[in-house]
Amino acid sequence: MRIDIITCLPKLLESPFNQSILHRAQTKGLVEVKIHDLRDYAINKHQQVDDYAYGVGAGMVLMIEPLDKCISNLQKERDYDEIIFMTPDGETFDQRSANTLSLMKNIIIICGHYKGIDERVREHFVTKEISIGDYVLSGGELAAAVVSDAIIRLVPGVLSDETSALTDSFQDGLLAPPVYSRPADYKGMKVPDVLLSGNDAKIEEWRLEKAMERTKQRRPDLYKKLFPDKKD
Numbered sequence: 001m002r003i004d005i006i007t008c009l010p011k012l013l014e015s016p017f018n019q020s021i022l023h024r025a026q027t028k029g030l031v032e033v034k035i036h037d038l039r040d041y042a043i044n045k046h047q048q049v050d051d052y053a054y055g056v057g058a059g060m061v062l063m064i065e066p067l068d069k070c071i072s073n074l075q076k077e078r079d080y081d082e083i084i085f086m087t088p089d090g091e092t093f094d095q096r097s098a099n100t101l102s103l104m105k106n107i108i109i110i111c112g113h114y115k116g117i118d119e120r121v122r123e124h125f126v127t128k129e130i131s132i133g134d135y136v137l138s139g140g141e142l143a144a145a146v147v148s149d150a151i152i153r154l155v156p157g158v159l160s161d162e163t164s165a166l167t168d169s170f171q172d173g174l175l176a177p178p179v180y181s182r183p184a185d186y187k188g189m190k191v192p193d194v195l196l197s198g199n200d201a202k203i204e205e206w207r208l209e210k211a212m213e214r215t216k217q218r219r220p221d222l223y224k225k226l227f228p229d230k231k232d
């Protein structure tokens with residue numbers, strides 16, 4: 001899969017994609033992430049990419065021309081499944097959206113300023129608008145990194161079997177159960193006996209029970225959705 005991210009703050013995005021799993025996904029050739037500096041498509045030698053909003057005065061808006069140039073340039077090279085705009089008024093991102101997007105071949109993600117981008121870009125180029133939650137960030141960059149991370153780790157081959165995405169919180173609708181590592185007894189704080197028993201069936205049963213308990217306690221909304229008929 002290929003992800004093209006358009007931003008005026010490319011530095012803000014470099015580090016997340018050059019560490020750990022996201023970095024490995026790229027060096028393995030499973031995912032290609034290209035960050036495009038919108039200033040390379042500026043309308044003048046002052047590197048201008050934003051301007052005052054008509055009729056409002058205060059607040060800069062990303063102009064249509066640099067975005068059009070950048071997007072059109074990319075579309076000359078390949079077809080895109082989605083052109084996504086990161087915005088707090090988009091649809092709220094969740095694991096289901098991540099699953100869907102992880103199946104795409106090419107996507108563009110546009111990061112906006114907090115005052116937004118020219119509405120004509122949204123009307124004529126953007127095919128999907130995503131928010132990562134009900135709060136306001138200064139720009140779409142960090143949200144784009146969040147969404148890309150959630151997508152990329154689902155691409156087959158990115159995670160090894162033992163860290164498989166299938167055991168994640170939310171993948172089966174439940175929160176993940178607790179995990180422990182050595183030592184089995186740390187200053188009297190003990191790892192549950194069942195995990196040391198070597199009985200795989202018993203361990204699985206315990207993990208499911210804990211996942212259900214945790215979901216019911218912390219996310220009653222999810223629990224009700226999964227078990228609408230359950231009384232206790």
Ligand code: 6GU
Pocket residue numbers: 085086087088113114130131132133134135136137138139140143144
């Ligand atoms: Cl995608 N962008 C901005 N600027 N703020 C947000 C957001 C996105 N999602 C939640 N808050």
